[in-house]
Amino acid sequence: MFQSCSVPPPFRNGRGQSKQERETCSCVCERVVRVSSYRKTKMSTTAEYDCIVIGAGVQGSFTAYQLAQHNQRTLLLEQFVLPHTRGSSHGQTRIIRKAYDQDFYTHMMEECYELWAQLEREAGVKLYRQTGLLVMGPENSVSYQQYKSTLQKNKVPMVTLTPDNFSQHIPQIHLNEGDGAVVDVTAGVLFADRALKTVQGQFQKLGGIIRDKEKVTDIEPGPIVTVSTTAGVYRAKSVVITAGPWANRLLAHTGLQLPLEVVKINVCYWKEKVPGSHGVEQRFPCFLVTECEEARAHIYGLPSNEYPGLLKICYHIGGRTDPDQTNKQRDRSDIDILQRYIARCLPGLDPEPAVVESCMYTMTPDSDFVLDCHPTYSNIVIGAGFSGHGFKFGPIIGKLLCELSMGKEMGLSADMSSETKK
């Protein structure tokens, strides 16, 4: 007969108990725990990888693909069944642009456009549609002027619209008095879900291995890093952590915490009063408002695409959230701001969101990315804090993280790397 035990029966396999409960419980559980640790040892693969990438969002997927291109034996681990909608990389579209308020992002995008085009050619799929990006903001504001001068300095093809000719080109938007307007002609829409599927597919074609529904539960640093998941134990010469909103949870295993804040973004879709009036066929561009009377941060939008008759327009600020419990974050102040802006400046849209989905940003204090080796363990590489603007950079981030994990210098010019290596 087994000794009686306070642990409820369904949990007597050791899985539902705390470590302390397992250690103090002297009944059958003890034996079960020993059996399960034996099983765990048995599950360990003997296979050793050159690199394990943790997190199959856009950054992890491009990093894994780059590693495979460099003949590195690579394992890409993902906690959820792919594809999923619980991180930051899901959804059908993202804006791609060279318009930025800092030069080094525009420089990074020069190479990045090339890398996107290479992937399109290699896989034979279309991932990008040019629409242009209209940037609007108070003519005399610092932020608007930075965008404009970055485009000019870097000779990005652009068009300046004046209050007189604005409505001939973009009759759907009401330009605020005193606002300037420039169009980054190179900008457009990336087909995000398709891009993710494509890069993961190319990685697998190169011999890379993806294991989804395998949450990483531990990382043991060392010359060979040991990574434990809910299903096994793997070893590799280097590890890249690209876990998006969960980055700090994984870094905790390595004794490091970064100043990251995870926020929930309400992804709002707004109905056209006349279907098709704000579509790509009507030459309606992506747009970005640097600031306006309703908002202190960016408002951005894309032509109708995902859902017929609906435009995605979002506010670039959200409420702090736990990535595993996003439903608890119910702040809708961003939606109020959008409603007021849309009622005033986009009269062809119903100022009530038709659909609201959710997505997360992982913010750094200055909105720049963290791309670096772990300060103590140089074979653990970190790509984090993409601050709500990282998708378009996926191919180049993948390249840089691959270089770091192979012990190379990042292939960026000195001024860019000092900016990105925070």
Ligand SMILES: Cc1cc2nc3c(=O)[nH]c(=O)nc-3n(C[C@H](O)[C@H](O)[C@H](O)COP(=O)(O)OP(=O)(O)OC[C@H]3O[C@@H](n4cnc5c(N)ncnc54)[C@H](O)[C@@H]3O)c2cc1C
């Ligand atoms: C609404 C919205 C609009 C945006 N618009 C744009 C835009 O127009 N242009 C642009 O360039 N960018 C945009 N972005 C930003 C861009 O989408 C993100 O910067 C980018 O997707 C971040 O990717 P990531 O790989 O870092 O994170 P994620 O996509 O979140 O990937 C991290 C992955 O790690 C996995 N993971 C975490 N922990 C573990 C674990 N323990 N074990 C295994 N796997 C784990 C997660 O499940 C997840 O799949 C937008 C973001 C949002 C939310």
